[in-house]
Amino acid sequence: MDIIIESSIQTLKKAQALLNNLTDDTLCNKSVSPYYSSIGTHIRHILDFYDCIFSVNLENKIDLTARSRNKEVETVCCSAKTYLNSIIEKLNTFELDMTDSLLVTDDLGLGKVTMTYSYGSLFAQANSHTIHHYAIINYIMEGLNISFKDSEFGYNPTTPKQTSLN
Template identity: 65%
Template sequence: MNIIIESSLKTLQKADLLLNKLSDDDLCNASVSPYYSSIGSHVRHILDFYDCIFNKNEDNIIDLTARCRNLDVETQCNSASNYLNITMEKLKSLDFNADTKIVVIDDLGLGKAEIAYTFGALLSQANSHTIHHYAIISYILDRLEIQFEDGDFGYNPTTPKTASNKC
């Protein structure tokens, strides 16, 4: 199996552990300032990103703005777990060449733009994107006083474990 896929699966597995710990009320609780987003909205957003990747068209175009946004995933742990399992199964069976050139459509704040990528670069971005959202989820968990015992949750693997003065 490709290292990008293995890394993504390892990262996504953390969401499975989290969803097994949460109640539906925890998943959709949007009471934490300043953004008032829920754990569920972040989980749904992560999985929608992967879903866009799986919807690559015959011209090797992937539209990251074409997200399904199933609100049940934001409010029901079972729906979120099902979506996660489907995503992980699709990743496991993904047949790709990391060097394949693709075009990614995204909105960077000024409207949709077409950006040249490789498939491997987009999958790598998806993994980093997931970790970034885990950091936000970790903040929400802390404010909701929900313990999640994973010292790496929300930390990029390159993040130092101790303070360093190297710049």
């Protein structure tokens, strides 16, 4: 298995551990300022990004703006776990070459643009994107006083480790 796929699976498995420690009420709680988003909206958004990758069409094109946005995934832990497990299963069985090219459409803020990517670059982006949203989830959990025992959750592997001041 390719290291990029392995990294994505490892990163997504952190969401499995998180979802096992949440209730439906905490998953959809939007009370934390300043953005008032929920853990569930971020989990759904992460999984939708991967789902778009697996929705490549016959012309070898992917549209990252065509997300499913299933609201139940944002509010029901069981639905989020099912969606997450389906994405991990697709990653486990992914067989295309990471150097293969495809066309990816996204909206970068000035309208849709289509760019040439490799599968490797797209999966690397998805993994970094996931870690970024985990950082936001960490912030939300702090605001909700939710403890999650993973000191690396939401931290990019390239972030320097803080050392003790003792």
